[in-house]
Every structure is written in structure tokens, then in C-alpha cells.
Amino acid sequence: MSGPSLGRGSRVVLIGDSITDAGRLAEGEFGLGHGYAARVAGVCGRRGVTVLNRGVGGHRVVDLQARWDQDVLALEPDLVSIKIGINDTWRRYDAGDETSAEDFETGYRDLLDRTLAGAPRASIVLVEPFLVPVRTEQWGWREDLDPKIQVVRRLAGSYGLPRVATDGPFAQAVATSGLGPEAWAYDGVHPTPAGHGLLAEAWLKVVHLR
Numbered sequence: 001m002s003g004p005s006l007g008r009g010s011r012v013v014l015i016g017d018s019i020t021d022a023g024r025l026a027e028g029e030f031g032l033g034h035g036y037a038a039r040v041a042g043v044c045g046r047r048g049v050t051v052l053n054r055g056v057g058g059h060r061v062v063d064l065q066a067r068w069d070q071d072v073l074a075l076e077p078d079l080v081s082i083k084i085g086i087n088d089t090w091r092r093y094d095a096g097d098e099t100s101a102e103d104f105e106t107g108y109r110d111l112l113d114r115t116l117a118g119a120p121r122a123s124i125v126l127v128e129p130f131l132v133p134v135r136t137e138q139w140g141w142r143e144d145l146d147p148k149i150q151v152v153r154r155l156a157g158s159y160g161l162p163r164v165a166t167d168g169p170f171a172q173a174v175a176t177s178g179l180g181p182e183a184w185a186y187d188g189v190h191p192t193p194a195g196h197g198l199l200a201e202a203w204l205k206v207v208h209l210r
Contacts, residue, residue: 002162003205003206003207004079004123004125004207004208005207005209005210006047006078006079006207006209007048007049008048009048010048010049010050010079011075011079012040012049012079012207013054013075013079013080013081014040014051014053014081014083015054015055015071015072015080015081015082015084016054016059017055017056017058017083018055018059018190019035019036019086019189019199020033020054020055021033021056021057022034022036022038022055024037025057030052031053032051033053033055034196036197036203037051037055039196039197039199040200043200043209047209052077054072055083059084059087060099061084061085061088061108061111062107064107064111065111068111068114068115069114073115077122079122079123079125080119080122080123080125081124081203081207082108084129085104085152086130086131088104089129090141101147101148101151104151105151105154108155112124112159112161124159125206125207126156126162126164127164127166127203128149128152128153128167129148129149129152130166131145132170132171132185132195133181134185134186135188138188162206164203165202166199170185170198173194184198
């Protein structure tokens with residue numbers, strides 16, 4: 001579907017995990033970090049659009065649920081961009097703490113329903129989680145992550161929301177650049193500067209500035 005349009009005076013909240021955070025917490029309340037959020041803000045700022053980064057490293061969908069009122073609804077956004085999911089997979093493999101696709105979907109639906117009720121005029125954009133395997137064992141993570149990516153795609157369809165595709169574009173970048181996966185994500189999860197650039201470009205293709 002066609003993405004939302006933002007103009008002067010609009011307020012955007014980008015929320016998610018460390019991929020969105022990208023160091024913003026060390027910069028204080030209004031920090032943007034060094035990742036795609038800062039790049040998006042740089043473009044949006046030239047049109048008078050304010051971007052707020054509310055990424056927190058390590059967070060999963062349940063963590064977003066816990067801070068949604070404070071970090072999203074209280075900010076009275078005109079657009080909410082949600083980028084979550086990789087830690088819901090990662091914690092299964094590094095800590096034995098699994099989030100099923102069903103629980104992930106239930107939590108994600110809660111975020112969407114609370115936004116529609118608490119900020120009914122706000123647009124919502126869903127950003128897929130992604131994985132760029134750099135270690136052999138990370139290919140096994142696809143068993144857990146792929147159903148969660150499908151959840152985000154299904155929710156975008158059922159709620160009629162625009163979606164920023166990321167998993168496919170990262171795979172294509174690896175396949176066509178000849179640079180290898182580490183050029184796009186250091187550890188398979190956290191983007192390099194090139195990877196953050198790809199994310200920002202994908203986001204700005206979906207969200208239109210006027």
C-alpha cells in the first residue's frame with residue numbers, strides 16, 4: 001500500500017531494539033545515534049519533520065509493550081515506526097529464552113491496537129526484522145526468525161499498514177555487491193554504516209516527505 005506523507009511540523013517516533021538505538025542512549029534523551037534513525041532524521045529535518053529515536057538495545061516485543069505508553073503514546077506522534085523482532089529470535093539461541101511466533105504476534109498486535117486507540121491520527125509503519133548470517137550456525141536461526149518476519153508481513157496486510165521490507169534487500173545486497181555479509185552487518189544482526197544506509201533508503205522509499 002502507499003506509505004504515509006509527512007510535512008512540516010510532523011513528529012516521528014522510531015522505536016525498536018539496538019538497530020534503532022545505535023548509540024542514541026549515550027547521547028541523552030534527544031540522541032539519534034549513528035544508525036538509520038540519524039540518517040532518516042537528517043533527511044526529514046530538512047522538511048521540518050522532527051524524528052525521535054526510542055530504540056533500546058536488547059529489547060524484544062514484550063519490552064516495547066512495557067514502555068509503549070511512555071515512549072510512544074506520550075510523545076503524541078504523527079507517525080510510529082516499529083522495528084522489532086531479531087532479539088525475539090536471538091535470545092532463543094544465546095540464552096535459551098524463546099519467544100514463539102504466536103507470542104510475538106500477540107505482543108505485536110497489542111502494540112498496534114494500543115496505538116490505534118491511543119494515537120488514532122498517527123500513521124504506523126512496520127519495519128521487518130532481518131538477518132544477514134555471517135556464521136554458519138546463524139543459518140539455523142532462520143527457522144525461528146522467518147515465521148516472525150511472516151507475522152510482520154501478515155499484520156501489515158491485515159491492518160492495512162505500510163511495510164518496509166528489509167530481509168530481502170539485505171540478502172540481495174550480499175548476493176550482488178560481492179562484498180560479503182560482514183560488509184552489511186558486522187555480526188549478522190547489527191548493520192555496518194552501509195547496512196544502516198540501506199535501511200534508511202528503504203524507509204524513505206515508503207514514507208513520503210512533502
